[in-house]
Amino acid sequence: MSRLIALVPAAGSGSRIGTAVPKQYLPLAGRPLLAHTLAALLVHPAIDAVAVVISPEDEWFDSYEWPQELAVLRCGGASRAESVANGLVQLALDDDDWVLVHDAARVGISQAALTRLIATLASDPVGGLLALPVPDTVKRGDSENRVADTLPRADLWLAQTPQMFRAGLLKQALAAAPLAEITDEASAIERLGFSPRLVEGEAGNFKVTYPQDLTLAEALLSARAG
Numbered sequence: 001m002s003r004l005i006a007l008v009p010a011a012g013s014g015s016r017i018g019t020a021v022p023k024q025y026l027p028l029a030g031r032p033l034l035a036h037t038l039a040a041l042l043v044h045p046a047i048d049a050v051a052v053v054i055s056p057e058d059e060w061f062d063s064y065e066w067p068q069e070l071a072v073l074r075c076g077g078a079s080r081a082e083s084v085a086n087g088l089v090q091l092a093l094d095d096d097d098w099v100l101v102h103d104a105a106r107v108g109i110s111q112a113a114l115t116r117l118i119a120t121l122a123s124d125p126v127g128g129l130l131a132l133p134v135p136d137t138v139k140r141g142d143s144e145n146r147v148a149d150t151l152p153r154a155d156l157w158l159a160q161t162p163q164m165f166r167a168g169l170l171k172q173a174l175a176a177a178p179l180a181e182i183t184d185e186a187s188a189i190e191r192l193g194f195s196p197r198l199v200e201g202e203a204g205n206f207k208v209t210y211p212q213d214l215t216l217a218e219a220l221l222s223a224r225a226g
């Protein structure tokens with residue numbers, strides 16, 4: 001029987017948030033940011049195991065206590081895609097196993113969104129991702145920040161994570177892709193000619209990217225804690 005393994009890339013530097021402490025270890029509602037993301041995955045009943053990819057140079061991870069069942073892979077690479085590809089190599093996976101890749105920085109992932117993704121993709125031949133239909137009018141800008149035109153948005157979605165694919169297909173896709181150009185798993189799969197399924201995500205599953213996102217994330221997590 002195939003398994004479902006969550007893989008969390010957490011080897012980034014958080015350059016856009018610009019803090020001395022790397023983004024994944026910033027304190028958020030009483031715990032390092034990464035701990036919230038891992039906790040959401042570890043409690044989901046359909047997920048068999050959770051692995052985190054950290055940088056080989058990481059000097060922070062060992063300062064905290066982590067759940068014993070967490071697999072820690074110290075093989076992060078120069079880009080997110082490289083960290084995911086390296087992590088997949090380290091895990092002993094069957095080609096049929098599902099891999100659910102989720103950004104450490106998306107702390108707001110809910111159990112309901114995880115269940116929706118996993119249930120929708122269980123019988124899908126390709127796999128897919130959480131994504132949000134674009135809610136605003138979309139403008140293309142020119143080099144002087146003036147509007148060049150307004151784009152039709154009916155078919156536009158904002159890609160979130162988790163992104164869930166069979167291990168064999170994902171490994172093949174990442175091995176064939178120019179990793180420096182790949183910003184998510186789905187785009188590597190697309191390059192093989194497949195069309196990943198879009199499953200409706202949620203606004204709370206945003207990626208903590210800029211300093212102001214921390215306030216939002218803290219409010220979301222505190223509200224959920226009750």
Ligand SMILES: Nc1ccn([C@@H]2O[C@H](COP(=O)(O)OP(=O)(O)OP(=O)(O)O)[C@@H](O)[C@H]2O)c(=O)n1
Nearest residue numbers: 009010011012013014015016078079083104105
């Ligand atoms: N070489 C890298 C770069 C990113 N990531 C991870 O990929 C996720 C999404 O990346 P992003 O939010 O862009 O994080 P950073 O790369 O840390 O941020 P920035 O781009 O602002 O430097 C994060 O959980 C991050 O830790 C990773 O594992 N390895």
Ligand SMILES: C[C@](O)(CO)[C@H](O)COP(=O)(O)O
Nearest residue numbers: 080103159160161183184207
């Ligand atoms: C994978 C991702 O979260 C999808 O939106 C996103 O591409 C990762 O962030 P980055 O800024 O591209 O590293």
